[in-house]
Amino acid sequence: MADNVENITEQTNAAGQQPTPQVASQAGPQTAPQTDPQVTPQAAPQAGPQTPDAQTTGNAKADKKAEKANKKAEKANKKAAKAEAEREEKMRDAVGLKRTAKEVKRHFLLTRIVALLIGVLVAIVAVAYVISYFYDKFGSFTVKVNKYDMAKQGLCLSETPEYEHTISTLNANIVYDMTNISGNDLPENLSKINGSHNGQNYIAYTFYLINSGDDTLSYEGELTIDNVTKNVDDAIRVAVYQNDEKVVYGKTKSNGKGMESDCDKEFLSSNVVMRTQKEGFESKDRDKYTVVIWLEGNDPDCIDDIIGGTIKFSMNFRIIEST
Numbered sequence: 001m002a003d004n005v006e007n008i009t010e011q012t013n014a015a016g017q018q019p020t021p022q023v024a025s026q027a028g029p030q031t032a033p034q035t036d037p038q039v040t041p042q043a044a045p046q047a048g049p050q051t052p053d054a055q056t057t058g059n060a061k062a063d064k065k066a067e068k069a070n071k072k073a074e075k076a077n078k079k080a081a082k083a084e085a086e087r088e089e090k091m092r093d094a095v096g097l098k099r100t101a102k103e104v105k106r107h108f109l110l111t112r113i114v115a116l117l118i119g120v121l122v123a124i125v126a127v128a129y130v131i132s133y134f135y136d137k138f139g140s141f142t143v144k145v146n147k148y149d150m151a152k153q154g155l156c157l158s159e160t161p162e163y164e165h166t167i168s169t170l171n172a173n174i175v176y177d178m179t180n181i182s183g184n185d186l187p188e189n190l191s192k193i194n195g196s197h198n199g200q201n202y203i204a205y206t207f208y209l210i211n212s213g214d215d216t217l218s219y220e221g222e223l224t225i226d227n228v229t230k231n232v233d234d235a236i237r238v239a240v241y242q243n244d245e246k247v248v249y250g251k252t253k254s255n256g257k258g259m260e261s262d263c264d265k266e267f268l269s270s271n272v273v274m275r276t277q278k279e280g281f282e283s284k285d286r287d288k289y290t291v292v293i294w295l296e297g298n299d300p301d302c303i304d305d306i307i308g309g310t311i312k313f314s315m316n317f318r319i320i321e322s323t
Helices: 002-014 052-137 147-153
Strands: 140-145 155-158 169-171 202-211 217-228 236-242 245-250 272-281 286-295 311-322
Touching: 140 147, 140 155, 140 202, 140 286, 147 155, 147 311, 155 311, 202 217, 236 272, 245 272, 272 311, 286 311
Parallel strands: 140 311
Antiparallel strands: 140 169, 155 202, 202 286, 217 272, 217 311, 236 245, 236 286
């Protein structure tokens, strides 16, 4: 090794550089040659805990990242909330549209129902007006049999002696603006014509009461005044033909002194014209009735005050006994 050192020294001197003193190596373990401090490499930093400045820098970066993540999450939440609000708004709009459509449909339906009810009401009023009009302008006469008596005992009505089916109600034709006449001017054959056979100024109606059942009956009939205006009944005459036998009925004189001279009998009361009864009315028997109604012009009570008056009659039959 001494030889090597000497060689290096000689080579250096030959190059013209100042010789660097060398320390002779001692015997024993060799040590690494010292190097120039300027060229000695720095040792690698050893692993270990970071300095406070490094920790602060790392925390700041982490905080910024967390803040950025929070802002992003908040933005996403706002966006989701906005989308949810828009969805709910659309749902509310849809529900509102459905409700509006139902309300429109309901309103349309109610309008139609109200219109229909108004139409029905107008029709009822119109019919009532027509009935009232004709009721005021015409005389009226109806014949009825108790429906129970017809169903159980076979007492029925007919406009002809021969009948095809049982009937409990008959209506005579009405007369328009009946004026006063004299009973002496009435036709003689009024009881010979079946059904309704009115004249210009009188009502005439012939019908049959028939026992279509198997039992023998006793019946009662009653002719009544159902309605009257302007005291027109003071001058009314009613002729009842029972099996062609005629009886004329009139109201008692207004002075209370008996019946009118052209009448056979007085009204039984202010609203009852007459009653009739029949016993031993056997199966298949029939009684013929003709009712004639007129305004007697010779009656002292036939005055202008009764003009426009109306009167309505009905005759009702019922069974009082059956065997």
